[in-house]
Amino acid sequence: MKRNVTFEEISDNKKYTHDDLAKISCNGCLNCHECCDFTDDTIHLNPYDIFLLSKNLNLSFEEMLGKYIDLTVIDYVVTPYLKKDESSKACVFLNSEGRCNIHTFRPGFCRMFPLGRIYEDDGDSFKYFIQVHECPYPNKSKVKIKQWLGIENISKYEEYVLSWHNILKNITECANDNPDLLNAVNTKLLSLFFVMPYSYEEDFYDQFKERLNTWSK
């Protein structure tokens, strides 16, 4: 998603790889849960997030829809997001002790915070950056980014993130030229990458690649 701010305004003006140390660690967050409060529709979900949620909650995409997730449109692209609790207004997975009920399989968006990603224009790579105004914890310490993310097989994950980003970018770029096709494209995207169940026994990335081939045809 493109933001109307400059890189310098929101970052320390540095770009990081997963092997770099970044000053983002906030001591287990202690009693803070600020980034899980008032999430509205900001915790966007990609197919890997849905795969993990579905596998660990043992619910299909359709069973989660309306209960834990909902759909919005970002840059012309249909996008699932984590719902908020209607009374507390916090994320549906924030429990009464102020902790995350799905910590071990939380979405990529939550794993990254307060990091963001910045993509190169050629679509071939991306870097991480620190969103310096997002987390109020005062005395952060340094941590290696791949350790912060806690994602197995980080290189495969990043390759997948890049592919997914490029699919969404292409849809956005073509939306103005082909507005009549947009509904059909979004329907196919939703059905192919989110609604159609993934096998929990097989590697997610292999399944994603197969769907990518179908998508490109």
Ligand code: SF4
């Ligand atoms: S705002 Fe910072 S300290 Fe608070 S819960 Fe989020 S990451 Fe942790």
Ligand code: SF4
């Ligand atoms: S999934 Fe967990 S970490 Fe993410 S916003 Fe919800 S409660 Fe917070």
